[in-house]
Amino acid sequence: MLQTRPRDVQVAEIAQDTWILRSRTWDRLKFETEYARQKGTTANSYLIQAEKSALFDPPGGSFTDIFLKELHDHQYFQKLDYLILGHVNSNRIETIKRLLEIAPQITIVCSRPAANSLKAAFSNQPLNINPVRGEEVLDLGKGHELQFAFTPTPRWVDGLCTYDPATRILYTDKFFGAHVCDDAIFDENWKQLDDDRHYYFDCLHAAQSKQVEDAIDKMARFRPKWYAVGHGPIVRYSLSRLKLEYLEWCEQQENQELSVALLYTSAYGNTATVAHAIAKGLTDAEIKVELINCELVDPSEITAAIEQCDGFVIGSPTLGGHAPTQMQTALGLVLSTASKTKIAGVFGSYGWSGEAIDLLEGRLQDAGFAFGFDTIRVKFTPSEEVLQHCEAAGAEFAQALKKMKKIRAPRQGAVEAQTDRTEQAIGRVVGSLCVVTANQGETPFGILTSWVSQATFNPPGITVALPKDRAEGVLDHPEIPFVLNILKEGRNVRRTFLKATAPGENRFAELSTDHASNGCPILLDALAYLECKIENRMDCGDHWLLYATIENGKVLEPTGVTAVQHRKTASAY
Structure with missing residues (x-):
């Protein structure tokens, strides 16, 4: 008390x-x-x-x-x-x-x-x-x-x-x-x-x-x-x-099974307050929320979030009878990117009118999206009662999302159920999070992977599995050198290699790097690195399996802990 x-x-x-x-x-x-x-x-x-x-x-x-x-x-x-x-x-x-x-x-x-x-x-x-x-x-x-x-x-x-x-x-x-x-x-x-x-x-x-x-x-x-x-x-x-x-x-939060992209801008803080209350209702219901202030991010980040989420919520203030330019851009990206199977939500705040909220709601309704809660309209500063309603709306959205997932899940027979159990079991195989770096002409190349294993003692060797669509034209024949950068737990180097990049964009621009003796990039924020050379490559369905020998290596941080990738299913990384 x-x-x-x-x-x-x-x-x-x-x-x-x-x-x-x-x-x-x-x-x-x-x-x-x-x-x-x-x-x-x-x-x-x-x-x-x-x-x-x-x-x-x-x-x-x-x-x-x-x-x-x-x-x-x-x-x-x-x-x-x-x-x-x-x-x-x-x-x-x-x-x-x-x-x-x-x-x-x-x-x-x-x-x-x-x-x-x-x-x-x-x-x-x-x-x-x-x-x-x-x-x-x-x-x-x-x-x-x-x-x-x-x-x-x-x-x-x-x-x-x-x-x-x-x-x-x-x-x-x-x-x-x-x-x-x-x-x-x-x-x-x-x-x-x-x-x-x-x-x-x-x-x-x-x-x-x-x-x-x-x-x-x-x-x-x-x-x-x-x-x-x-x-x-x-x-x-x-x-x-x-x-x-x-x-x-x-x-x-990041390992939650279902995710929501929550897009907003805020002029005086009121729309942001509502967004955070909705987000609290979602996270309490064990939904991963990616909170995106559209004033701060590139359109590519909004597009990536919409593509990856299971549902989205979008909110805007009304300024001069209109939605801010950033929200109009975000709405356009949603309409051009989001699958109609995704659940939507709309909210906003206003002083004397609420045209921006009407715009968001109308355009999404016309596009055929189902809504996870009734549109929230807040005049001036939200009260305690309003914020409690917003939290409840977040929880309601979460339930709609979970219900939709069950409805859309295919009915499986005994064989399919066994397949699911098998995928879950395979998903329990964990691996160290690593970044494979190499040179693609004069451009540095990097790909995130956790499918790495030691293969031989003498000579020291490893196997690495890489998706064909990502590694083609780079690591495609023997003698090609690369560096295996073993990542450290608690650092976010992996995020750089998860983000979508524009053509010609240098993914390494914001990273601290050096060059190994084989000429490939070393990530200085990694826990350790190995200089490798491809000895053999095997065609394994949707992946290439590389066997490489290790020519050199170094631990960059002796007291660090290796980052590990945990998965719930074998059907996704």
Whole structure:
């Protein structure tokens, strides 16, 4: 049960030149799903006071007055040089405005999308903004040379994490937190936080697990000993465990049998709030959700998501009587790509009219799509009751999806049932996730596979099975060299090789690579690699089976764990 205590700000020195300011409430604070456990919350801000000073992430409007009073009264907070923002939202703008009135000299450090949001919010006021991409270093003196990682997600498109090598603290903003409120600054009793942390992940991150994995991958270049989180206790005693749990929870989402692509844009945050509530209903029903903010992705990513999903939900605000351009583009891609067997859903928010919602609904109805829930229309800010309805709609969509799958499943006789059981059994054969790299003329070639096995001791050799349609013209005769890159668990190199690429696009452009002695690319983020040469190739139906001898090899990360591919059936990778 919640305590009846006034809101306050808890201040403590946590490391060299570093303080935490925990704005606390024992109330629920908001009606969004992530606060539903009703254990209160903390909005954590941090301050580094070295030769120059930097304040991280001031709280939202609920705490503005008490936070600024504490900041003004505290003897160490006489001058602020930098304001570092992990993300920007309308709630935080109020505190930023008041802070700039007190300290107009502040330079704001944030991501480029956050800088654009600030310029729009402060259109009549000049701001001193230093947008960062991730390669910059901000030197506060005394060893506090801050480094940055741009970590966007559909929910926080402007996400930025900051690392201080002097204290080895990684300021993670929305990652690794929990909505609880007590006096513990650190997570000494971390076992008691398990349920709250998992619930926080399910509410905020389950529907964007792909981007969460990408963010964790970007954070891997740092070596933190603490996570300075935006909510709840600082992660000090359970850092490795919590990081592993996040990766496991992401993997659980990705391994769900049925999937939904949830497409949206949001002008003022209301459409996004509705999208997240629908996503929560879907993930609670064990449906994988790919949350796609159409303002952030290329059309090719939308097309790929629609092709791969079992159903889709699309939502839009109405601006000037129209859907934003991004949503009109997304609708066109859906209509040209999606099979009519897929279940659809439509939602949106509006102020005075809802033409965009009518457009989405009408075009999908005319195209013959079945709907998984009644179209959701939200005027202005969604209430608690509306968000509960949206969650229920997500659960309703999930049931429709599962029912449709059963209806469309072919009735099988005894032989077919035996085939299914056989495929399931074969699917239990697991393999190491690897990327085969070679040269296709002057262009590097790479293909993801888990069908790899050691074949011989002397000479050392392996077998690799590759689909014919992917490997033809590259690895097609003896003596051809290639590199087998064995991937590391917890890194997202595999995503690069799962994405569709445009003709001529260099799949390796964003990867760290080197060249093996046989001239083929080495993925430096791999766990290990083997330099191989094809000795023989066998025609095996829809695959080529390559036997290759190993000429050289190296372990790149001795303490890493091999990434493994688990399958539920032998009928798919």
